[in-house]
Amino acid sequence: MKKANLYSVMFDVFINIILAMVVVVTLYPFLHVVSVSLSDPYAVMQNKVNFYPVGFNLNAYKSVLSNPYIWISYKNTIVYTVVGTAVNLVLTTAMAYSLSKKYLFGRKFFSIFTTFTLFFNGGIIPNYIIISKLGLIDSMWALILPIAIGTWNLMVMRNYFEGLPSEIEESAAIDGCNPVQVLVKIVLPVSKPIFATMTLFYAVWHWNTYFSPLLYLNDKEKYPLQIFMQQILITGETSFANTVVGIEDTNLLISNTVKYATIMVAILPIIMVYPFLQKYFIKGVLIGSVKG
Amino acid sequence: MKKKKSIKIMRLAAIVLVVSILPLLVSCGYNTDDRKPASEPKSNQDAVQHDTEQDDKKISDKVIEFDVLIGEHVSFPVTRYEDSLFLQKITEKTGIKLNLIAVPDAGDAYKQKLNIMLNSNEIPDIIWTSKDDALINSLAVKGIFLSYSDYLDYTPSIKKLFETIPDIERSYSASDGKVYIMPRLTTNVMSEIFMIREDILAKEGLKEPGTFDEFYILLKTLKEKYPDKITFINRNGGEHLVNRLAYSWGSGYETGTYGFYLNRDEDKYQYGPLDENFKLMVEWLKKLYDEGILDKEYALRTTAQWEEEMSKGNALFTVDYIDRVKSINSGYINNGMEARVAAMNIPKGPTGKSGILAKSAVMSNSGIVISSKISDPVAAVKFIDWIYSDDGRLMTSYGIEGETFVIDEDGKPMLTSQMKRQANPNGKELVKDYGWIYYMDKYEFPVGYLKDVLPGDPVPEDDRWMFSREKMEKANQVIPADPVLKFTEQQTSELRSKCTLIQDYFKQNIDKFIMGTRLISEYDQFVEEIKKLGVDDVAKVYNDAYSVYKGN
Numbered sequence: 001m002k003k004a005n006l007y008s009v010m011f012d013v014f015i016n017i018i019l020a021m022v023v024v025v026t027l028y029p030f031l032h033v034v035s036v037s038l039s040d041p042y043a044v045m046q047n048k049v050n051f052y053p054v055g056f057n058l059n060a061y062k063s064v065l066s067n068p069y070i071w072i073s074y075k076n077t078i079v080y081t082v083v084g085t086a087v088n089l090v091l092t093t094a095m096a097y098s099l100s101k102k103y104l105f106g107r108k109f110f111s112i113f114t115t116f117t118l119f120f121n122g123g124i125i126p127n128y129i130i131i132s133k134l135g136l137i138d139s140m141w142a143l144i145l146p147i148a149i150g151t152w153n154l155m156v157m158r159n160y161f162e163g164l165p166s167e168i169e170e171s172a173a174i175d176g177c178n179p180v181q182v183l184v185k186i187v188l189p190v191s192k193p194i195f196a197t198m199t200l201f202y203a204v205w206h207w208n209t210y211f212s213p214l215l216y217l218n219d220k221e222k223y224p225l226q227i228f229m230q231q232i233l234i235t236g237e238t239s240f241a242n243t244v245v246g247i248e249d250t251n252l253l254i255s256n257t258v259k260y261a262t263i264m265v266a267i268l269p270i271i272m273v274y275p276f277l278q279k280y281f282i283k284g285v286l287i288g289s290v291k292g
Numbered sequence: 293m294k295k296k297k298s299i300k301i302m303r304l305a306a307i308v309l310v311v312s313i314l315p316l317l318v319s320c321g322y323n324t325d326d327r328k329p330a331s332e333p334k335s336n337q338d339a340v341q342h343d344t345e346q347d348d349k350k351i352s353d354k355v356i357e358f359d360v361l362i363g364e365h366v367s368f369p370v371t372r373y374e375d376s377l378f379l380q381k382i383t384e385k386t387g388i389k390l391n392l393i394a395v396p397d398a399g400d401a402y403k404q405k406l407n408i409m410l411n412s413n414e415i416p417d418i419i420w421t422s423k424d425d426a427l428i429n430s431l432a433v434k435g436i437f438l439s440y441s442d443y444l445d446y447t448p449s450i451k452k453l454f455e456t457i458p459d460i461e462r463s464y465s466a467s468d469g470k471v472y473i474m475p476r477l478t479t480n481v482m483s484e485i486f487m488i489r490e491d492i493l494a495k496e497g498l499k500e501p502g503t504f505d506e507f508y509i510l511l512k513t514l515k516e517k518y519p520d521k522i523t524f525i526n527r528n529g530g531e532h533l534v535n536r537l538a539y540s541w542g543s544g545y546e547t548g549t550y551g552f553y554l555n556r557d558e559d560k561y562q563y564g565p566l567d568e569n570f571k572l573m574v575e576w577l578k579k580l581y582d583e584g585i586l587d588k589e590y591a592l593r594t595t596a597q598w599e600e601e602m603s604k605g606n607a608l609f610t611v612d613y614i615d616r617v618k619s620i621n622s623g624y625i626n627n628g629m630e631a632r633v634a635a636m637n638i639p640k641g642p643t644g645k646s647g648i649l650a651k652s653a654v655m656s657n658s659g660i661v662i663s664s665k666i667s668d669p670v671a672a673v674k675f676i677d678w679i680y681s682d683d684g685r686l687m688t689s690y691g692i693e694g695e696t697f698v699i700d701e702d703g704k705p706m707l708t709s710q711m712k713r714q715a716n717p718n719g720k721e722l723v724k725d726y727g728w729i730y731y732m733d734k735y736e737f738p739v740g741y742l743k744d745v746l747p748g749d750p751v752p753e754d755d756r757w758m759f760s761r762e763k764m765e766k767a768n769q770v771i772p773a774d775p776v777l778k779f780t781e782q783q784t785s786e787l788r789s790k791c792t793l794i795q796d797y798f799k800q801n802i803d804k805f806i807m808g809t810r811l812i813s814e815y816d817q818f819v820e821e822i823k824k825l826g827v828d829d830v831a832k833v834y835n836d837a838y839s840v841y842k843g844n
Binding site: 042045046047067069124125128129132137211214215218219220221227230231232233234 | 394
């Protein structure tokens with residue numbers, strides 16, 4: 001008895017040590033970024049900053065926050081994410097629900113048609129020409145409509161709908177519901193987990209998207225946060241290839257403190273929201289995996 | 293059941309229809325929105341036109357709009373037209389309104405966007421930064437861009453530049469001999485210098501060396517007196533070292549041409565590492581490495597590590613860009629350190645030469661290109677001509693005359709007293725307060741052309757940057773750059789297939805020789821190995837291109 005106790009105590013201690021190490025390993029980079037963003041740029045250049053800020057000052061944050069474009073691009077990203085995700089959810093649900101019904105005419109054709117896009121696509125330039133001919137250049141819809149339905153998400157959702165018992169729907173139909181009413185009143189209320197997952201997948205996708213806005217948007221006022229971030233973080237990373245041409249003007253270098261402050265400003269909202277979303281995220285990933 | 297099925301089909305069809313029509317509807321709405329504000333400023337402009345004194349410079353009485361694709365550096369954000377006095381002033385002066393499409397010039401972003409625009413033939417009116425001159429020229433001969441050569445009657449300033457800087461036509465004309473790219477021009481061509489801790493030389497009473505032998509003795513003395521410090525620090529690897537030292541050693545190694553260089557005595561291109569003097573230089577570097585004078589980690593130091601050691605005062609000598617003199621010294625001053633760096637005269641090599649190659653005055657991949665589909669070609673070339681005229685150069689460099697700068701009695705531009713400078717740190721700024729656009733400036737004036745110290749301002753502390761410049765110029769150690777050559781497509785593919793191999797093989801081996809993992813007695817064998825990779829063929833391509841360059 002005593003022996004077992006000793007073992008379990010040792011086991012707990014051991015586990016706690018390992019977990020503490022994991023915490024240190026994951027927390028240190030974050031702490032480092034915070035410290036650098038709050039330090040004196042010269043101390044950063046001398047590599048004096050590790051755990052805590054050296055020469056504490058808020059100048060980096062002042063310069064980041066006084067840039068009007070961080071707020072504009074923040075707003076843009078939020079708009080694109082909210083509108084984009086809403087469009088995604090409406091269209092994906094509608095299509096997934098239709099495709100989940102075995103009696104749908106041409107079901108196989110539409111399924112193959114959409115699956116095809118998983119493996120083949122036209123490439124960047126034809127896409128650009130299509131977007132341009134549709135008159136979507138420099139419009140937020142260029143970021144939303146081409147990816148209005150994510151094939152993979154569609155399939156996950158279709159599988160989920162297929163797994164719902166058809167009896168419920170039939171009983172609703174007998175009570176006089178038309179298919180749209182069945183979807184809205186019966187199916188959607190029991191599909192909350194898949195919605196949470198899809199919302200997360202799509203929202204993260206919109207939040208992170210960088211290349212399409214770079215291509216399709218021309219007006220700086222419409223750029224999302226990712227372009228702003230890329231611009232600040234990559235600038236000043238001179239490689240020898242650049243210096244050969246003689247482009248190394250020290251005026252053009254950006255201090256690391258400003259870069260790190262930008263990172264902090266950009267990720268803070270996500271960090272604050274993430275713990276609340278995490279439980280859905282884990283659930284959602286499981287949904288995809290259980291039903292193949 | 294059948295009926296139910298057909299209803300389903302109808303529904304699906306309706307959804308598909310809505311999805312496909314939606315973009316069209318939406319895009320129409322968006323476009324009209326975009327056009328509205330464009331027409332409004334016109335009336336404003338008409339009102340302004342009456343009080344312009346320089347009506348003769350006007351290109352058009354009616355405001356003409358051009359879409360301009362321009363890179364944007366994050367330190368110099370592009371301001372929207374409504375907030376930019378600078379862009380509005382340009383419209384007032386020339387009658388041209390520029391709608392800037394500002395693309396981040398960070399990483400590959402600008403190039404990616406430009407490439408896709410070019411490939412899909414959706415080209416904006418003007419491309420301000422050509423980025424890939426060879427690609428632009430190959431598209432230009434297919435008629436996609438306007439040729440400046442065809443409009444010389446309208447463009448006196450460009451015509452004059454073609455005469456004074458023949459390299460524009462020699463190096464940048466397309467295969468049909470016409471110029472489609474107006475490059476960026478710079479007078480500040482100095483690249484790197486031998487940078488030494490001036491304070492330590494003075495403290496120890498050491499003299500600047502005249503030859504590389506004396507230089508070795510100097511470095512050895514420093515090593516003995518300061519064993520804890522890095523005597524000779526380097527970044528960007530071994531290739532950087534040989535690149536900057538080879539000229540003085542009577543050879544050459546230009547990274548832009550993969551190690552080939554123009555031998556000025558024989559007036560032909562050759563491959564540096566084959567020279568006997570090149571081998572002598574490698575032996576000298578090896579000696580420095582063996583004795584711990586050359587940083588043991590010279591081949592691997594990153595820019596960040598290099599900055600760290602320099603700013604802590606841990607390094608005594610380096611070869612690097614002259615502009616670094618400013619930033620390193622200002623760090624020392626702000627931290628109350630006594631350390632100072634400045635240029636040292638470059639020692640003479642075995643053939644008596646000394647110097648570092650400059651940058652080319654005509655900068656590649658940064659020129660202005662006009663689409664041939666532009667609404668008003670004459671107005672467009674006239675506008676580009678204005679950029680290169682005296683008036684346009686002043687404005688794109690220093691902003692608005694009378695507001696941000698004035699011309700003093702010597703004819704030199706001078707900051708106005710309201711502008712931000714050392715004596716007036718809270719003054720107005722070109723970018724923030726006037727919406728000045730950094731990359732609009734296509735012509736650099738000579739260094740020190742603008743007076744940024746006004747009468748009554750305190751004289752700044754002794755300026756080691758200027759001192760270093762003058763020292764280099766006085767000693768004639770800024771060597772004119774090798775010419776920019778242009779190649780046919782076939783030549784380009786031959787260079788591409790062979791040069792990367794040669795360069796990679798060289799890079800792998802040069803550090804082995806310096807660090808001693810490969811014996812210097814094997815150098816001749818190494819020469820034979822690298823010759824087999826096609827050195828002679830590549831040299832022929834460069835010499836063919838060079839004779840074309842000279843012939844034009």
